[in-house]
Amino acid sequence: MTTTRFAPSPTGYIHVGNLRxxxxNYLIARKAxxxxxxxxxxxxxxxxxEEYVDAIKQDLEWLGLHWDRVERQSDRLDRYAEAADKLREMGRFYEAFETPTELDLKRxxxxxxxxxxxxxxxxLNLSAAEKEALRAERGNGVWRFKLDHERIEWNDGILGGISIDAASVSDPVLIRGDGQxxxxxxxxxxxTEMGVTDVVRGSxxxxNTATQIQIIQAxxxxxxxxxxxxxxxxxQGEALSKRLGTLALRDLREQGVQPMALLSLMARLGSSDPVELRSDMAELIDGFDIGRFGAAPTKFDVQDLFPLTAKHLQSLPLADVADAVADAGVPAELAESFWAMARENITTLADLKGWWDLCRDGAEPLIADEDQAFIAEAVALLPEGPFDGETWGAWTKAVxxxxxxxxxGLFMPLRKALTGMERGPxxxxxxxxxQVIRARG
Structure with a gap:
C-alpha cells in the first residue's frame, strides 16, 4: 500500500513552502x-x-488535508536508541569531539x-584513552554515521537519475553531544518502520537523501x-526564505484566501500543467501527477491567490457563505438577493461588509454639475416600492x-448618484x- 507522510517540526507555523x-504527499496517498x-x-x-502542534493540525484541517494517523517522534526515542546501538555494533557509528571552531578551520x-x-x-584515529580525556574536557561528543565512499544513486520522481559520490559528503551527525x-x-x-513508500520533499x-539511503540500507x-x-x-526570482514569515497559512487565511484557491495553485505550481481553479479535492487528486513537475526554481506570487479566491467565491451558493453574509450585517430576508449581487464583486469575504454598508447607509452621491437637473428629474420618476429585479429597467426606460x-449618458450618472461609484454590480x-432608496420608494 502507498504510504506517505508530512513531517513538520513544531517550531513555527506552516508556510507555503511546507504546504507544497x-x-x-497527501495527493499521492489519496490518488492511490x-x-x-x-x-x-x-x-x-x-x-x-505544543501550540505549534495544534496550529499545524488546525491549518491542515482548514485546507481539508485530513491525515489517517498522527505520529510523534518524541514518543519513539527508544526506537532511535536501538538503531544507534545497531549502527555502533556494525562499526558504522563513531563519536567525534571537534568544536565548531575546529571544524570551521578544517573546512x-x-x-x-x-x-x-x-x-x-x-x-576514527582516537584511542579509548584520548576519547575519555576529550569527554572529561569537553563533554560527550557527537555521533557520526560512517558513509561508504561509493556512489549513491536513485531515480528521483522529479529530478530523474541522481548520482552522488559519498566521498564528497561529510559523515552526517545523527546524535548531538547533548543526546538529542x-x-x-x-x-x-x-x-522504515511506518512503511513509508513515497517521500516528497524540497530539493x-x-x-540528505543520499546519506539517508545508506543509513536505511545499513x-x-x-x-x-x-x-x-x-x-x-x-x-522576481528572489529568495523566498526571508519572506516566509509573512506567508504562513494562518496569515493567508486572515487575508481571506480560500482553501481551494490556495490548493489549486500549489497543486500545479512548478508543473507543466496550467494552474486551474478546482471545485473540490477530488478534482485535485484526479489531476495530480508528480512526474509533471520540473526542477527549476518556482516563482510564487501571493497576489495570484486573490483572483483564484474571487473566482472560487463566485461559484458558491449562499449556503456555503451564509455565516459570512450574516456577519456582514445582512438581514436574513435579504441574504439570497444580496449574495446574488455581491458574489461577482468581491475578492474575499471581507469585502461583503463594504457592500452591505453601501446598501444600508447609501453613499455620497457623485453628481457632475451638468447632471444635477437630470438626476433631480430622474429621482422624481422613481416608481413606488417595493423594488425588484425589474425596477431598474422600468425606471431607466421612463427616464x-x-x-x-x-x-x-443615461446609466452612468444614475449609477454614480446612487452608489458614488463608476463601476460595480x-x-x-x-x-x-x-435601503435608503427603498425608503424613498
Missing part, C-alpha cells in the same frame, strides 16, 4: 487510496512547542587546498521512492423617454437592496 510538501501520516518531528525539546584549510570541505574522520537525536536518523527509522534535501530497511520538488522563489438620454440586482 504536505499537499504533494493509500495512507497519509502526519508525523510531528519534535525531537528538539528546546524549540518544539577552510581543505578549501584552500582545493579539496571538498568534508569531515576528515580524524575521530537529529532528523536524519529519526526520519530513517520512522520511514534542498537531495544530499539498518536493513527498504528505500522509499524519493522525489524532490523545486524550491519557491518570490515573483430615457422623459429626458432623451441614452446609453452611457448590475444595477438591476443592486437597486432593490439600497
Amino acid at each position: 510538501t504536505a499537499l504533494m 487510496s493509500g495512507t497519509f501520516i502526519l508525523r510531528i518531528d519534535d525531537t528538539d525539546p528546546e524549540r518544539s512547542k 577552510k584549510k581543505q578549501l584552500n587546498m582545493g579539496k571538498p570541505p568534508v569531515y576528515d574522520r580524524a575521530a 537525536v537529529l532528523y536524519t536518523i529519526a526520519s530513517v527509522v520512522d520511514d 534542498d534535501h537531495v544530499t 539498518l536493513g530497511g527498504d528505500c522509499p521512492r524519493f522525489a524532490h520538488h523545486s524550491l519557491l522563489t518570490g515573483p 430615457k423617454e422623459a429626458t432623451g438620454r441614452k446609453g452611457k 448590475e444595477m438591476a440586482t443592486l437597486l432593490p437592496l439600497l
Whole structure:
C-alpha cells in the first residue's frame, strides 16, 4: 500500500513552502487510496512547542488535508536508541569531539587546498584513552554515521537519475553531544518502520537523501521512492526564505484566501500543467501527477491567490457563505438577493461588509454639475416600492423617454448618484437592496 507522510517540526507555523510538501504527499496517498501520516518531528525539546502542534493540525484541517494517523517522534526515542546501538555494533557509528571552531578551520584549510570541505574522520584515529580525556574536557561528543565512499544513486520522481559520490559528503551527525537525536536518523527509522513508500520533499534535501539511503540500507530497511520538488522563489526570482514569515497559512487565511484557491495553485505550481481553479479535492487528486513537475526554481506570487479566491467565491451558493453574509450585517430576508449581487464583486469575504454598508447607509452621491437637473428629474420618476429585479429597467426606460438620454449618458450618472461609484454590480440586482432608496420608494 502507498504510504506517505508530512513531517513538520513544531517550531513555527506552516508556510507555503511546507504546504507544497504536505499537499504533494497527501495527493499521492489519496490518488492511490493509500495512507497519509502526519508525523510531528519534535525531537528538539528546546524549540518544539505544543501550540505549534495544534496550529499545524488546525491549518491542515482548514485546507481539508485530513491525515489517517498522527505520529510523534518524541514518543519513539527508544526506537532511535536501538538503531544507534545497531549502527555502533556494525562499526558504522563513531563519536567525534571537534568544536565548531575546529571544524570551521578544517573546512577552510581543505578549501584552500582545493579539496571538498568534508569531515576528515580524524575521530576514527582516537584511542579509548584520548576519547575519555576529550569527554572529561569537553563533554560527550557527537555521533557520526560512517558513509561508504561509493556512489549513491536513485531515480528521483522529479529530478530523474541522481548520482552522488559519498566521498564528497561529510559523515552526517545523527546524535548531538547533548543526546538529542537529529532528523536524519529519526526520519530513517520512522520511514522504515511506518512503511513509508513515497517521500516528497524540497530539493534542498537531495544530499540528505543520499546519506539517508545508506543509513536505511545499513539498518536493513527498504528505500522509499524519493522525489524532490523545486524550491519557491518570490515573483522576481528572489529568495523566498526571508519572506516566509509573512506567508504562513494562518496569515493567508486572515487575508481571506480560500482553501481551494490556495490548493489549486500549489497543486500545479512548478508543473507543466496550467494552474486551474478546482471545485473540490477530488478534482485535485484526479489531476495530480508528480512526474509533471520540473526542477527549476518556482516563482510564487501571493497576489495570484486573490483572483483564484474571487473566482472560487463566485461559484458558491449562499449556503456555503451564509455565516459570512450574516456577519456582514445582512438581514436574513435579504441574504439570497444580496449574495446574488455581491458574489461577482468581491475578492474575499471581507469585502461583503463594504457592500452591505453601501446598501444600508447609501453613499455620497457623485453628481457632475451638468447632471444635477437630470438626476433631480430622474429621482422624481422613481416608481413606488417595493423594488425588484425589474425596477431598474422600468425606471431607466421612463427616464430615457422623459429626458432623451441614452446609453452611457443615461446609466452612468444614475449609477454614480446612487452608489458614488463608476463601476460595480448590475444595477438591476443592486437597486432593490439600497435601503435608503427603498425608503424613498
